[in-house]
Amino acid sequence: MIRTLIRSQWLLLFTIGLYLYAFFVAPVRAANALNIGTSTFFSVTLLIISVFGLVGLLQIWISRELIVRLLGREGGIKGLLIAALCGTVLIGPAYIIFPLLMSIQKQGARWAVITIVLTSYAVKLQMIPVEVGFLGWPFSLARALITIALAIPTGLLVEALMDRRNL
Amino acid sequence: MTNVGFVYLILIGSAYLALLFIDRQKTGQSLKIAGQSLLKLLPLLVAIFGLVGLFQEFLPAELVTQWLGESSGVIGLLIGASAGAVAIGPPLAAYPLAGSLLDAGAWPPAIAAFILSWISVGIITLPFEAQTFGSRFALLRNGISFLAAMVSGLLLGVLL
Numbered sequence: 380m381i382r383t384l385i386r387s388q389w390l391l392l393f394t395i396g397l398y399l400y401a402f403f404v405a406p407v408r409a410a411n412a413l414n415i416g417t418s419t420f421f422s423v424t425l426l427i428i429s430v431f432g433l434v435g436l437l438q439i440w441i442s443r444e445l446i447v448r449l450l451g452r453e454g455g456i457k458g459l460l461i462a463a464l465c466g467t468v469l470i471g472p473a474y475i476i477f478p479l480l481m482s483i484q485k486q487g488a489r490w491a492v493i494t495i496v497l498t499s500y501a502v503k504l505q506m507i508p509v510e511v512g513f514l515g516w517p518f519s520l521a522r523a524l525i526t527i528a529l530a531i532p533t534g535l536l537v538e539a540l541m542d543r544r545n546l
Numbered sequence: 547m548t549n550v551g552f553v554y555l556i557l558i559g560s561a562y563l564a565l566l567f568i569d570r571q572k573t574g575q576s577l578k579i580a581g582q583s584l585l586k587l588l589p590l591l592v593a594i595f596g597l598v599g600l601f602q603e604f605l606p607a608e609l610v611t612q613w614l615g616e617s618s619g620v621i622g623l624l625i626g627a628s629a630g631a632v633a634i635g636p637p638l639a640a641y642p643l644a645g646s647l648l649d650a651g652a653w654p655p656a657i658a659a660f661i662l663s664w665i666s667v668g669i670i671t672l673p674f675e676a677q678t679f680g681s682r683f684a685l686l687r688n689g690i691s692f693l694a695a696m697v698s699g700l701l702l703g704v705l706l
Contacts, residue, residue, distance in 0.1 A: 390635075391593040397600055408603050416599025419642065420591070425551030427591070427638070428584065432558040435580030436565070439572050477671075477678040484679070493679070494687055498694065501665035503637050508554050510637075513645030514657075521705045522658050525698045533694045537686050 426509055433505040437468055450483050450492055462492040463530050466499030476500070490541045491534035498530040587636065594639045601646045614652035623696045626656035630663035631692060634671070640664045654706055659699035666691045 385392065401409035446465050450458070469476065480493045502523045503510075510519040565573045614622045633640070644657050667688050668675070676684035 388589050388593075391589045391596075394593040394596040394600075398596065401600065401604070412599035412603035413596075414599070415602050416595045416597075419598055420595040423551065423642075425555050427551075429551065429554040429558045430638070431580045431584040432555075432562065432577075433580075434583055435576035435578070436558070436561060438579050439576040440565070477675055481678050490683065493683075494690075497687065498666055498691060501637070501662050503665075506637055506641075508550060510641050512550060513641040514648065517706055518648075518654060518658070518702070521702045522661065522698070525658075525701045525705070526662065529694050529698055529701075533690055537683070537690055540686050540690075541683060 423509060423512055426512060430505055430509055434470055437470065437505060441468060447479070447483055447486070450488050450496070458489070458492060459495055459531050459534065462495040462534070463499040463527050466496040466530065467502045467504045467527070469496065469500060470503070470505070489538060491531075491538040493534075494537040495530045495534035498533050499527055502526045587638070590635060590639060594635075594642055598642045598646050601643070602649070605646075605650060607650045610647060610650040610652050614647060614656045616653040618653065618656070622653050622656040623659050623699055626652075626658075626660035626699065627663040627667075627692055627695045630660040630665075630695065631667040631669050631688075633664050634668065635664075637661070637665050653703070655699035655703035657699075658702040659695045662695035662698055663692055667695065 398409060398413065401412065446469065449461050450465060476497075480496060484490070484493055507519060507523070510522075514522075562573060562577065565576070612618065613625055616622075618625070630640070640661050644661050647660075648654065648657055669688075672684055672688060675688070678684075679687075
């Protein structure tokens with residue numbers, strides 16, 4: 380039980396350890412750090428709660444089956460654009476996303492589509508308010524646009540390399 | 547930021563209310579999933595904000611500028627992208643860390659590369675990706691995404 384706790388919550392335990400050490404060596408500065416951390420946390424609590432509300436909505440109303448259907452059916456540039464769009468709203472850990480994408484691939488989707496979904500996955504529409512809160516509008520907007528713009532060339536490149544047998 | 551959160555909460559809250567009329571059961575399910583994913587992530591969030599506090603108090607700004615500052619150039623980009631590739635966790639955790647590094651004087655392109663490779667490159671999930679798609683695809687995709695993260699970072703520097 381302790382081992383699973385360590386494996387799943389190692390970062391939290393590590394942080395607690397750092398704090399204990401900090402309180403031991405420099406109590407005033409450690410208290411200061413704790414203050415900064417807590418007030419940052421509380422400044423985004425409402426935002427985080429709302430973002431998870433949105434996560435729940437997307438998960439249920441935009442089902443994974445719908446995404447599979449869209450990606451499997453559409454070809455050409457339209458398919459690639461749909462892939463980029465799907466990637467930005469798709470949520471969930473790797474162990475859900477990978478098998479999902481593999482099933483699309485088996486249904487005949489291109490490698491480019493799989494790569495584009497995984498690349499545009501780096502833009503999380505539902506998380507944008509949090510990103511803006513920490514990094515500001517210009518940074519977040521530029522990052523989202525560039526990611527989506529580069530997702531399609533990246534996908535085509537991976538596909539081209541996948542098709543070349545002896546590399 | 548609290549005000550933005552309030553507006554957002556009202557928006558999402560009204561979406562829930564409206565959907566409640568369309569399909570009661572599905573809306574309830576959404577709320578359940580929302581609560582469950584938030585609870586599951588809570589320990590990680592606590593850890594991340596704890597780290598943000600430690601960063602801001604103890605991490606010397608000179609160190610950040612030296613390793614990730616504008617003068618570090620390509621090295622800074624590489625450090626950012628590599629740190630992101632090794633890190634694992636939801637994007638939500640990357641933003642506060644990235645924000646405190648920016649405040650400490652890091653170069654925006656290096657930080658953009660950090661966030662991008664945090665999400666789209668996974669050293670830790672690589673074995674799993676290779677098992678699902680084959681190692682050829684996994685290596686190609688992660689390698690190219692790593693490069694793309696740095697290129698995007700540079701483009702962001704041009705745009706800002």
